Every structure is written in structure tokens, then in C-alpha cells.
Amino acid sequence: MTDHHGEFDSVSGRSTTGHEWDGIKELNTPLPRWWVISFYLTIVWSIGYWIVYPAWPLISSNTTGLFGYSTRASVAVELANLEAVRGEKMAALAAAPLADIERDPALLALARAKGKTVFGDNCAPCHGSGGAGAKGFPNLNDDDWLWGGTLDQIMQTIQFGARSGHAKAHEGQMLAFGKDGVLKGDEIVTVANYVRSLSGLPARKGFDAAKGEKIFADNCVACHGDGGKGNQELGAPNLTDKIWLYGSDEATLIETIGQGRAGVMPAWEGRLDPSTIKAMAVYVHSLGGGK
Amino acid sequence: MNKTVNPNELTSDDDDGPLYVAQKKVYPQSISGTFRRIKWGLMAFCLGVYYLLPFVRWNRGLGAPSQAVLIDLPNSRFYFFFIELWPQEIYYFTGLLIVAAVALFLMNSVGGRIWCGYLCPQTVWTDLFYAVERFVEGDRRERMRRDKSGSGLTLKRVSEIALKHAIWLMIAWWTGGAWVLYFNDAPTLVKELLTFEAPMIAYIWIGILTATTYVLAGFMREQVCTYMCPWPRIQAALTDEWALNVTYRYDRGEKRTSVKKAAELRALGQPVGDCVDCYQCVAVCPTGIDIRNGPQLECIQCGLCIDACDNVMTKIGRPKRLIGYDNDINIQRRREGKAPIYRIVRARTVAYGAIIAAVGGIMLYVLATRSLLDVNVLHDRNPVAVKLSDGSIRNAYTVRLLNKSGYDRVVAIDAEGPVNLTTHVVGVDSVTPDRPMIVIPRDSTSELRLLVTAPAESNPEKSIPVHFHVTDIGLGEVANTTDNFVAP
Numbered sequence: 001m002t003d004h005h006g007e008f009d010s011v012s013g014r015s016t017t018g019h020e021w022d023g024i025k026e027l028n029t030p031l032p033r034w035w036v037i038s039f040y041l042t043i044v045w046s047i048g049y050w051i052v053y054p055a056w057p058l059i060s061s062n063t064t065g066l067f068g069y070s071t072r073a074s075v076a077v078e079l080a081n082l083e084a085v086r087g088e089k090m091a092a093l094a095a096a097p098l099a100d101i102e103r104d105p106a107l108l109a110l111a112r113a114k115g116k117t118v119f120g121d122n123c124a125p126c127h128g129s130g131g132a133g134a135k136g137f138p139n140l141n142d143d144d145w146l147w148g149g150t151l152d153q154i155m156q157t158i159q160f161g162a163r164s165g166h167a168k169a170h171e172g173q174m175l176a177f178g179k180d181g182v183l184k185g186d187e188i189v190t191v192a193n194y195v196r197s198l199s200g201l202p203a204r205k206g207f208d209a210a211k212g213e214k215i216f217a218d219n220c221v222a223c224h225g226d227g228g229k230g231n232q233e234l235g236a237p238n239l240t241d242k243i244w245l246y247g248s249d250e251a252t253l254i255e256t257i258g259q260g261r262a263g264v265m266p267a268w269e270g271r272l273d274p275s276t277i278k279a280m281a282v283y284v285h286s287l288g289g290g291k
Numbered sequence: 292m293n294k295t296v297n298p299n300e301l302t303s304d305d306d307d308g309p310l311y312v313a314q315k316k317v318y319p320q321s322i323s324g325t326f327r328r329i330k331w332g333l334m335a336f337c338l339g340v341y342y343l344l345p346f347v348r349w350n351r352g353l354g355a356p357s358q359a360v361l362i363d364l365p366n367s368r369f370y371f372f373f374i375e376l377w378p379q380e381i382y383y384f385t386g387l388l389i390v391a392a393v394a395l396f397l398m399n400s401v402g403g404r405i406w407c408g409y410l411c412p413q414t415v416w417t418d419l420f421y422a423v424e425r426f427v428e429g430d431r432r433e434r435m436r437r438d439k440s441g442s443g444l445t446l447k448r449v450s451e452i453a454l455k456h457a458i459w460l461m462i463a464w465w466t467g468g469a470w471v472l473y474f475n476d477a478p479t480l481v482k483e484l485l486t487f488e489a490p491m492i493a494y495i496w497i498g499i500l501t502a503t504t505y506v507l508a509g510f511m512r513e514q515v516c517t518y519m520c521p522w523p524r525i526q527a528a529l530t531d532e533w534a535l536n537v538t539y540r541y542d543r544g545e546k547r548t549s550v551k552k553a554a555e556l557r558a559l560g561q562p563v564g565d566c567v568d569c570y571q572c573v574a575v576c577p578t579g580i581d582i583r584n585g586p587q588l589e590c591i592q593c594g595l596c597i598d599a600c601d602n603v604m605t606k607i608g609r610p611k612r613l614i615g616y617d618n619d620i621n622i623q624r625r626r627e628g629k630a631p632i633y634r635i636v637r638a639r640t641v642a643y644g645a646i647i648a649a650v651g652g653i654m655l656y657v658l659a660t661r662s663l664l665d666v667n668v669l670h671d672r673n674p675v676a677v678k679l680s681d682g683s684i685r686n687a688y689t690v691r692l693l694n695k696s697g698y699d700r701v702v703a704i705d706a707e708g709p710v711n712l713t714t715h716v717v718g719v720d721s722v723t724p725d726r727p728m729i730v731i732p733r734d735s736t737s738e739l740r741l742l743v744t745a746p747a748e749s750n751p752e753k754s755i756p757v758h759f760h761v762t763d764i765g766l767g768e769v770a771n772t773t774d775n776f777v778a779p
Contacts, residue, residue, distance in 0.1 A: 102718035105737065112740075130673030141677040141687070241680035242747075286717040288677065288687050288742045 090114075094275035098151050101282050108282065115283020118276055122268065131287050136246055136263050141287045144243040148232045149291040155281035161267035162235060169267055172234035177219060178258025191215040192253035198228045198240045201248060316438070317513060317579035319421055320431035320571075324598025333409045334418055342465065345472035351375075352697045355734065362474050368734075374658065377695060386654040390647055395522075397643035399529055401635055402616060403536035407522065408593035413515050414577075416466070416508035420459055421577065427455040431574055459509050460501065467500030513578040516591055523588050533634045535616040537592040539566075539583040542622045543613055550607050565609045572596035572614060582614055664700065665693040666761045666770045668741075676779040682747030686776050690716075690739045692761060694731040700763050703728050704741060708757040708776055710749035715742045728764065743776060751778050 007016050009027055019026040050056065053065040064070075089110055093101070101107045120129060126137045133139035138146060147157045147170050162170040177183040183191070193203040194212025203209070220228070223236040230238035237245060246252055246261060268277060284290070349359035349372055356363060361370040369376040376383060398405040407414060428434055428451050437448075471493045472480055483489035484497075507515055516523065530536070544564035548556070556563040566583065573581050575596060578589045582596045600614040621631035671687040679685055694700050703726050706712045716727035717740040731737045745751050757776040762769050 103720070105718065108718045109738065128673065130671065132674035132677075139674070139677065141674055141685075142679050144680040238680065242678060242682040243680050286740055288685060288717070288740075289679075 090275050093279060098155065098278060098281065101278075102151075102286065108286070111279040111282035112286055114276065114279040115281075115286075118272065118280055119283055122272070123280075131284065136261075138245060139243070139289075140284050141289055142243055143289040143291070144238065144241055145232065145289070145291070146235045146237055146245075149285075149289055151281055151285050151290065153232070154284050154290065155277060157265060158277050158280055158284070159267065159269045162265040163262055164264060164267040166267035166269070170235055170265075172223070172236065173262035174236075174256065174260045176258065176260030179260065182219065183215065183257070187215055188254055188257050189250075191220070192250055192257055195220075195228065195239050195253055195257075196248065196250065199242060199248070204250065314514060315579060317577065318431040318435050318574075319577045319579075319595070320574040320599075321425055322575045322595055322598050322602070324595075324601055326594030326598050330409060330418065330593065330595075334415050337410065337412075337415050338419070342469045345469065345477035349373075355697060356476060358476055360473060361476075364474060375695070377693070380661075383654060383658070386650055389650050390654075393643050393646045393650070396529055397640060397647065399526055400531065400534050400639045400643060403530070403534055404523075404526055404590070404592040407516065407526075407591040408537075411591075413507060413520070414591060414593065416462075416504060417512050417577065419462065420508040420512075423458050423462070424455060427451055427458065456509075459505055463501040463504035463508070464497065466504045467497035470500050471496050513589065513591075516578065517589050527588065531639060532620055533618060533637055533639075535618055535633070536586055537582060537590065537594060537597065537614065538617040538619075538622070539572075539585070539614050540612070540617060540622055540625075541583075542625045565604065565613050567603065567607065569603055571599040571603055575599040661695075662768075662770060663694070663696040664702070664761065664763055664768045664770045665695070666759060666772050667691040667693075668759055668772050668774045670774050670777070674779075676777045678779050679744070683744050684747075684751060684776075684778050685742055685744040686757075688741045688743065688759075688774065690741045690759070692729065692731050692737045692739065694733060694735060694737075696733060698733050700731045700733075701728055701765060702731060703762050703764055704739075705760045705762070706741075706743045706757050707760065708745075708751075709755050710745050710751050712757065712776070713744045713746075715744070716740065717742065745776065745778075751776065753778055 007018070007025075008014065009016060009025070012027060015028045016025045017028045050063075051065065052067045053069055054062055055065065056063045093107060093110055093114075096104070096107055101111050119127075119131070123131070127133050127140055128137075131140035138144075143149065145153070147153060147162060156168075157170065160166045160168040160170070163173065175182070178185070178188050189204070190208060190212045193207040194209065194216050197203050197209065197212070216228070223231055223234050224239055225231050225236070228239035230236050244252075245263075246256055268280075272280070344360050345358065347359040348357050349370075350357060351370070356368075356370060358370065359372050361368075363370065367378045395406055424434075428437075468484065475493070480489060480493065484493065511519075543566070544562060546562070547564050547566040547568040550567050553563045553567065572583070573579070573596075575598070576582070577593060577595065578591060580587055580589045582590065594616075597612070597614050597616075601611045604611045604613055617631075621633070624631055667690070669689040669691075671689070675686070677685045677687070690704065692702065704714060704716065705726065706714045714727055716729060719727045719729060719739075727741075729737060729739060743757065754775045754777050757774055759772050759774065760769055761771075
């Protein structure tokens with residue numbers, strides 16, 4: 001910002017910096033005064049900021065500032081406000097009998113919105129983001145339910161899970177008939193073909209239906225029931241329908257019968273609050289398969 | 292321009308000077324005449340509409356707002372007398388903007404910058420602010436003399452300045468106040484504003500618009516038109532040789548001299564013009580230009596110079612309209628001794644008129660036949676299809692029903708496709724299970740989850756079209772839409 005040699009440019013009337021390149025001189029164009037003043041004011045401002053707000057790191061903590069401001073505390077306040085805003089609606093959801101929620105369009109919309117979010121956070125890793133399931137993880141959109149598809153049954157399954165270790169969890173599993181030496185290899189093949197025939201799937205050539213029926217009656221009926229209709233008390237699937245959790249091809253069935261199955265559904269009680277579980281039950285029920 | 296310059300002889304005096312020219316303060320003189328009267332009338336009309344329209348009532352039935360013009364942001368509705376628009380119908384505004392733009396072109400091709408001179412808010416408010424300034428501080432000469440002499444701040448002067456700004460701010464505040472009334476029930480909001488119970492956002496917007504009105508009309512004035520507004524540039528490109536513009540009729544002769552000298556020259560049969568170089572046209576100009584230099588970017592064509600010149604011509608006994616709405620073609624024709632011709636109806640104006648009529652007609656037709664019952668359907672993406680235990684296939688859809696009428700509706704949803712389809716709406720216990728019936732409250736939407744099932748034996752193809760019919764059972768109105776039914 002110094003004027004050099006008192007030299008002035010004739011066109012603009014400004015002083016030059018004294019720098020010269022091939023006859024071209026640089027005009028002295030200082031920062032505008034207002035800008036410089038603003039800049040110094042921000043420095044002054046920052047000193048005030050250090051004093052009233054948390055600013056400087058210390059060895060194990062930091063300066064707290066005169067105002068006692070803390071971002072963590074302000075987040076806590078905002079979360080509490082959010083709860084207060086949501087509280088009223090969520091209270092209505094918590095108070096409503098489970099069966100009535102779907103009949104009230106406003107409550108249904110709320111439960112579905114809440115359920116969808118929570119489902120995405122907690123259930124989607126296994127069941128898929130739309131609840132379409134995968135091998136070993138049931139599709140929640142269809143009408144085939146291992147542990148029952150009424151609202152109460154769905155809620156119970158979410159709350160306590162299956163084989164989750166929770167005291168109230170659903171128990172019961174598919175035994176490993178081959179591994180445990182109950183059935184021999186050829187018997188497993190026969191009964192696997194028999195199971196396929198229950199839902200009208202074609203059986204292997206030369207398969208002995210009578211023998212299959214006998215093996216099924218001796219070993220499977222206890223859980224899967226007469227004719228293989230299943231038993232939701234034990235989580236034993238219906239073997240006569242078109243829906244297969246692990247697959248209906250012969251090899252998969254042989255694997256299922258020989259090595260058993262015991263998929264786990266975790267218990268969500270404790271991790272999710274009661275009204276959230278309620279919203280989730282309604283959401284899953286409303287996917288379309290609910291009874 | 293035609294002066295030849297030897298670059299070697301250039302000195303700093305020949306430089307073009309700075310790119311930015313500092314504002315020259317304009318002191319428009321008060322004037323009376325035809326165009327001034329038109330401007331007063333239009334100003335009263337425009338301001339009247341702006342300030343009073345929110346208070347006009349319109350009966351829409353119980354529970355609906357009774358304000359004729361209302362932009363209801365919280366409920367996403369726009370009301371204009373008998374029209375009610377939803378957010379998804381915003382495209383009507385596209386039509387409105389097209390009509391507005393072409394109307395501007397039409398005005399331009401008939402009479403130049405009619406919009407700028409008489410109707411633009413910048414002109415209307417600036418004109419009003421000038422009137423206040425003249426009323427408080429006196430006319431052109433008085434203010435010019437005072438500014439030049441820089442006479443000190445006497446008590447009278449201070450009170451004048453204070454009064455002027457107080458009136459300006461009051462008008463500006465009233466302008467901002469009227470603006471927010473378009474977004475809320477006007478009488479209620481006025482009451483709340485007066486008792487300081489209105490929402491903070493109302494005060495903030497009033498503050499913003501008070502500031503813009505005060506600054507734009509009180510200080511920036513003609514600079515807005517000259518530097519900020521794009522329309523003068525567009526206008527200049529759109530105009531043609533037939534458009535009537537405020538024009539100095541140079542066919543009325545040169546040279547410009549005093550009345551006395553002109554009479555002498557005229558008596559001698561020497562050429563002399565009607566212009567007496569009185570500079571009245573410059574004195575009244577709100578943008579401070581000399582119209583005798585021909586059409587220029589700064590000219591908003593308000594016609595006040597016509598009034599000023601007419602007054603002078605009457606006084607000196609020469610024909611009026613030395614400055615008037617005219618064009619170069621007629622100036623040339625008069626020079627050649629031919630009668631002037633005016634072509635208001637020509638290809639350009641007819642085309643603009645036709646576009647306005649066509650777009651306006653389409654808008655009116657669409658508005659008149661606008662359906663008050665509508666349906667949108669969104670197919671579930673994950674999973675797209677579900678196989679049920681009996682082998683039947685089900686697809687789920689999110690259905691949004693729109694009831695734009697002022698009454699509740701009972702509707703039934705039917706799905707129709709190449710195969711037999713059954714429908715179910717989650718949460719709806721239907722009397723007839725295959726035909727779900729839903730109540731949609733008036734002026735609202737309902738979002739539903741619709742399940743459509745095809746029996747196993749129908750064995751549908753990979754993807755088949757499915758038509759949804761939403762029927763108002765009471766009135767028989769039907770809304771249709773089509774989506775796909777997908778097999779796994």
C-alpha cells in the first residue's frame with residue numbers, strides 16, 4: 001500500500017506500486033477501507049467468541065466459555081422437543097388396541113410410516129428393504145406364516161423372536177435326521193420326494209410313495225401334522241403350499257431333512273419400545289400377507 | 292464517432308473515462324395534461340387493486356377460506372375467485388406466464404413501452420414517491436436550488452426531510468403489509484398485526500418489502516429501469532417500424548430557436564422548427580433524458596414529455612404533438628407530403644393476439660373440464676410381486692386418491708385386466724369384499740395400500756396392463772389410471 005516515487009497513472013489518477021514488467025506498471029489498488037475494517041472487526045469478534053463460547057482445547061477437556069454453551073446439551077434439548085411433538089401422536093398409537101389401528105386411517109398412516117423407518121433400520125438386513133425375504137429369511141409380504149400371521153402373532157414374534165434365547169421366544173426346530181442317524185441316505189431321498197409330492201411337485205422316477213408316506217408318518221407328522229399341513233405352535237411349515245423357505249428342489253430338501261434347520265429371529269423387546277413394536281407389527285401386517 | 296483520431300496523439304483527456312457513470316439526480320417537474328391524467332388514473336387503479344384485493348370475500352362454503360384471492364401455503368392451495376388450484380396444478384401458471392409475456396409483446400408492438408410507462412410497479416410506486424417528494428419539499432426548481440446551494444440544516448429543512456421519509460416509509464410499510472395479506476385471511480391478520488399477535492414471519496416479510504419498496508422507489512428509481520431491468524433490452528429487440536413510440540417529430544423542422552427569432556425567420560421564409568428549446572420535456576422526464584435525441588434505452592415512454600410539450604405548443608400557438616406517439620415511417624411520409632398511416636392490425640399484432648387467444652382458450656378449457664376426482668398409483672418396487680401359498684400372484688400398489696371437491700366422497704376402487712383380478716385395501720372392511728369402498732374427506736387426499744391378486748390358474752404373463760377405476764358411488768364420477776401387474 002505504499003506509493004512509489006510519487007508516480008501517478010495519468011488515466012486513472014492512481015499511484016503505482018513501482019513494479020514494472022516490460023514497461024507495464026502495476027496500479028496500486030489497495031483493499032477497500034470498509035473491507036479492511038470489517039476484517040479487523042472479525043478478529044476482535046473472535047476474541048470475544050473465545051471468551052464466551054467453548055473454544056480452546058486443554059489437556060483433558062476444553063475451555064467452557066462464559067455462556068456455558070454445549071452442543072451436546074442443545075442436541076438433548078432438541079431431541080426432547082422432538083419427543084414432545086411426537087409424544088402426542090405416539091401416545092395415541094400406544095393407547096389404541098392393536099386391532100383398531102388399521103381401521104383408523106390416521107393411525108394406520110402413522111404406524112406404517114414409523115414401522116417402515118424402523119423396519120429399514122432393524123429388519124431389512126435379513127428380510128430385505130421391502131420385506132421380500134431371502135433363502136432362510138421369510139418373505140413377509142406373502143400369506144404363509146411360520147408362527148402365525150395375525151396381528152397378535154406377528155407382534156409376539158417381533159417382541160420375543162424365534163430361538164432367540166429369550167424366555168418367551170418361539171421354540172422348535174427342524175431336526176437333523178441324517179446327521180443324527182435317525183434316517184439313512186436312501187430313506188431321506190424317499191421322504192424328500194414324498195414331501196415334494198405333497199404340494200404337487202413331480203417326484204423322482206421309481207420313487208416308492210408308500211415307503212415315503214410311512215417314513216413321513218413315523219418321523220415328520222409329530223411336528224408337520226397329518227398330510228404335512230404344518231403347525232404354527234412349533235413353527236413347522238406347511239409342506240403342501242407353494243412357498244418354501246429354503247427351496248423345494250430335491251437337493252435342498254435332502255439337505256434340510258439330513259442336516260436340519262434352525263433359523264433365528266432375534267427378540268426386539270428391550271431394544272425397541274412397546275409402541276414402536278406395535279407400529280412394526282401393523283406395518284408388517286399391512287404389507288399384505290396379514291391374516 | 293466520425294472524428295478521426297491519431298493514436299499517437301492520444302492523451303489521458305481522450306480516454307473514454309470510467310466505465311461507471313455516477314447517478315445524476317433527477318428532479319422531475321410536476322405537469323398536467325392528458326397523459327398525466329391517465330397515469331394518475333392507472334396509479335389509483337393499480338394501487339387500489341393491490342391494497343384492497345385481499346379484503347374481497349368469496350363464499351366457498353363452510354370450512355373453506357372465504358378470501359377471493361389467497362395463497363394458502365400451509366395447506367398448499369391457491370384460491371382465485373372461483374378457481375382453486377392444488378400444487379400439482381402449478382402448470383396453469385406456465386400458461387399464465389406465457390399469456391403475460393405475449394401480452395407484453397402485444398403492448399410493445401402497438402404502443403411501445405406501455406407496461407413500463409404506466410403499469411410496472413416500479414413506475415407506479417416511484418411516481419407515487421415523487422408526488423410525495425414534490426408535496427413535501429417543493430417542485431423541481433426549489434429542490435434543485437436547495438441541493439446546489441447546500442443550504443444548512445435549518446429546523447424547517449430537517450422537518451421536511453423527516454416528513455418525506457416518514458410518508459415514504461408508511462407507504463412502503465403499507466405495501467409490505469398488503470403483500471402478507473395475500474397469504475392469510477386478511478381481516479384476521481390485520482387484527483393480529485395491530486395487536487402484535489401475528490406470526491413472526493408476517494413481520495419479517497413486511498420488513499423485507501418495506502425495505503425494498505423504500506429503497507427501489509425512494510432511492511434507486513430510474514436506475515432500476517436503466518440498469519437492473521432486462522425488459523428495455525428485450526423491448527428494443529422486439530420492436531418494429533410500425534410500433535408507436537414516444538417520438539420527437541423532427542419532421543416539424545429545424546432549427547430550434549426562441550419564439551421571437553422563429554417568428555422572424557418564418558416571416559423571411561427561412562427554415563425553422565417548432566421546437567423552441569424550452570427544455571420542458573427534459574424537466575418533466577422521470578429518467579432525466581432528452582427525448583429529442585430519439586428513442587433511447589432509458590425512456591420508459593410515460594408520455595409526460597408529450598404533456599409538457601403540448602402545453603408549450605398551445606401557449607405559443609403552434610400545433611400540438613410535436614412529441615407524440617408516432618414512428619419513423621410516418622415522419623418520413625409527412626416529410627414527403629403524404630398522409631400518415633397507422634397499422635395497429637398487422638401480421639405481428641395478429642400473431643400475438645392469436646397466441647394469447649390460443650393459450651388462454653386452452654387454459655380456460657382445461658380449467659373448465661378439470662376433474663375434481665383424481666387417482667395416482669405407484670407400484671411397489673420391492674417386492675414387485677408376491678407368490679401366495681395357493682400359488683396366486685399378488686402385487687401391491689400405493690394409491691393416492693385426490694378429492695378436490697368441497698364435499699366428502701365415497702369411492703370404490705376396481706382393478707381390471709386381461710385376467711380376473713381381485714382387490715383389497717389394507718384397513719378397509721368392505722361390505723362387498725372384492726370392491727373396497729373408501730371415504731375421502733373433502734378437499735384432501737387419501738393414501739392407501741391396495742393389494743391386487745390374480746388367481747394361480749390364470750397364470751398371468753410376466754407383465755400385464757391393469758386399469759384402475761375409481762368411482763364416486765354417489766355421483767358416478769370416474770377417475771382412471773393404468774399401471775402394470777407383474778408376475779414373479
